[in-house]
Amino acid sequence: MPIPKEIACTIEDIYALPGGERAELIGGQMYRMAPPGRIHQKLVAQFTKIIGQYIDSQNGSCEVYPAPFAVILNADEDTYVEPDMSVICDKNKLSDRGCEGAPDFIIEIVSPSSRRMDYAIKNALYSEAGVREYWIVDPSKERATIYRYEEDAAPMFFPFNQPITVGIYGDLQITISDLLN
Numbered sequence: 817m818p819i820p821k822e823i824a825c826t827i828e829d830i831y832a833l834p835g836g837e838r839a840e841l842i843g844g845q846m847y848r849m850a851p852p853g854r855i856h857q858k859l860v861a862q863f864t865k866i867i868g869q870y871i872d873s874q875n876g877s878c879e880v881y882p883a884p885f886a887v888i889l890n891a892d893e894d895t896y897v898e899p900d901m902s903v904i905c906d907k908n909k910l911s912d913r914g915c916e917g918a919p920d921f922i923i924e925i926v927s928p929s930s931r932r933m934d935y936a937i938k939n940a941l942y943s944e945a946g947v948r949e950y951w952i953v954d955p956s957k958e959r960a961t962i963y964r965y966e967e968d969a970a971p972m973f974f975p976f977n978q979p980i981t982v983g984i985y986g987d988l989q990i991t992i993s994d995l996l997n
Contacts, residue, residue, distance in 0.1 A: 844894040862995035878905040886914030889945040918946040926954040
């Protein structure tokens, strides 16, 4: 007896979701997203503001996008994610659909429902796609896990009260505890 085929979803299935419903698509598998909490949204807003102001002050060409913003990795129609914050430095990757290819820098804020996704699935996905830097910001542990894939695959761990240098810039430091005050 043949093994039944799994039904694979595509980006079109994401676009067909009822209004207000959000999901991500990884390898044809759809993952529904729970609404973010207040601390989550505060951190996304603060990261977006600080990094956006830094880019502006340096007359930089990178652009920062908070979620919901589509990232279609590797131009696959079966992989669509909405990182909490993305920085894209290659404007050729930007289209009306979002970012088509790997952003340079991604931040994910861990929610109870996204823990496995952020630490395991997305870590592997972002590394393979060519993301240069990935921060996993975990409010419940008051810790950030930083991956700088170009330098080393090993993660670095920072408590929220310790300054963290944004690797793609080198001279921008962020202390996450300051963002929560």
